[in-house]
Amino acid sequence: MKSKKLKILVTGSAGFMGSHLVDGLEKMGHEIYGVDDLSGGFMRNVSNKKNFTKLDLRNRKKTAEYINKIKPEIIFHLAADATEGRSQFTPFSALDRNIVSYMNLLVPAIKNGLKKMILTSSMSVYGAQQVPFNEDMITQPEDVYGSAKASMETVTRVLSNVHGFKYVIIRPHNVYGSRQNISDPYRNVIGIFLNRLLRNKSFYIYGDGKQERAFSYIDDTIPPMIRAAFSKKCEGKTMNVGGEENISLNKLAKVLLEEYFGTKKIPKEFIPIHLPARPQEVKYAYSNHDLAGKLMGFKPKTSLSEGLKEMIKWAKEIGPQDFVYLEELDLENDLVPKTWKNKLL
Numbered sequence: 001m002k003s004k005k006l007k008i009l010v011t012g013s014a015g016f017m018g019s020h021l022v023d024g025l026e027k028m029g030h031e032i033y034g035v036d037d038l039s040g041g042f043m044r045n046v047s048n049k050k051n052f053t054k055l056d057l058r059n060r061k062k063t064a065e066y067i068n069k070i071k072p073e074i075i076f077h078l079a080a081d082a083t084e085g086r087s088q089f090t091p092f093s094a095l096d097r098n099i100v101s102y103m104n105l106l107v108p109a110i111k112n113g114l115k116k117m118i119l120t121s122s123m124s125v126y127g128a129q130q131v132p133f134n135e136d137m138i139t140q141p142e143d144v145y146g147s148a149k150a151s152m153e154t155v156t157r158v159l160s161n162v163h164g165f166k167y168v169i170i171r172p173h174n175v176y177g178s179r180q181n182i183s184d185p186y187r188n189v190i191g192i193f194l195n196r197l198l199r200n201k202s203f204y205i206y207g208d209g210k211q212e213r214a215f216s217y218i219d220d221t222i223p224p225m226i227r228a229a230f231s232k233k234c235e236g237k238t239m240n241v242g243g244e245e246n247i248s249l250n251k252l253a254k255v256l257l258e259e260y261f262g263t264k265k266i267p268k269e270f271i272p273i274h275l276p277a278r279p280q281e282v283k284y285a286y287s288n289h290d291l292a293g294k295l296m297g298f299k300p301k302t303s304l305s306e307g308l309k310e311m312i313k314w315a316k317e318i319g320p321q322d323f324v325y326l327e328e329l330d331l332e333n334d335l336v337p338k339t340w341k342n343k344l345l
Ligand SMILES: NC(=O)c1ccc[n+]([C@@H]2O[C@H](COP(=O)([O-])OP(=O)(O)OC[C@H]3O[C@@H](n4cnc5c(N)ncnc54)[C@H](O)[C@@H]3O)[C@@H](O)[C@H]2O)c1
Pocket: 011, 012, 013, 014, 015, 016, 017, 018, 035, 036, 037, 038, 039, 040, 041, 042, 055, 056, 057, 058, 077, 078, 079, 080, 081, 082, 096, 097, 101, 120, 121, 122, 123, 171, 172, 173, 174, 175, 176, 180, 181
């Protein structure tokens, strides 16, 4: 039986994950709409320009007008200020672009008959608890971004209970791959390292580099998000999704340099430079994915070197990018990392 064509809205659709998600959903034959204010995304990522609208979700009136017109049945909400490390210095943006924007979207969507919300949260809601993080742990964020994501999760559960729409909450972590913003000096560690290499420069590691993460390749991350949206079993669930190979940043740097230079010897001037640790950076952060495995057979397939090879190929095509800094942070003081303060990248 042919499944019904659904009206689906993806927010943050010119961004890294959002644009891949739109492409995946379009292949299923649904009617897909995308919005983004292009603060962190790019038109080059938007494949269906006809159904794309430049919209800033911080604008309550314009967002309501848009939702009243489209009346989406399903929303994948990805629009965000995802600068976790910077959020201690830009809390207004973390609030406005995450919590406030989400409410501006969700309220009119409920009024217009929303059936399901797929909220992209983040592993940052766990904070510095025992790794690997699992979904039974309480949320204990260590940073402003994580606390915004944790409130967005809570509000989703509460409003779903009261107003009856279904939801799935996905907590991805350290996603990388083609179309990632590599010109943002505040986030996306692989993107920053890679852009520095494209610019013929070595990169900086905050702290001793022994912090551990598990990196998630984009092609392993988007399909389970789509599967979760259409699975009855996943309704009302909160799930970790992502890579399972936890490694230190020092090891990441080594693998990236090996993949970047291939068979050539790595030149000495590309040895990473260590800087003081950033405030509130969690040392060990990676997740357990048993729940996603049980509910939808989730298992990441791509090794770090395979994923990096693909990302490097794409990055060499777009070439070196200028890093784009904010004119001003909400809190400018001596705690601001000098890479940002002195625009070192
Ligand atoms: N990439 C990761 O490693 C990762 C990990 C955990 C969670 N997430 C979450 O996944 C989602 C997507 O992340 P991403 O890596 O693709 O980031 P991204 O920056 O590429 O995408 C976010 C998009 O949201 C847009 N946006 C920001 N504020 C907006 C506003 N007010 N109105 C409309 N659009 C706005 C930006 O222009 C950008 O295109 C985010 O919610 C992020 O918090 C990402």
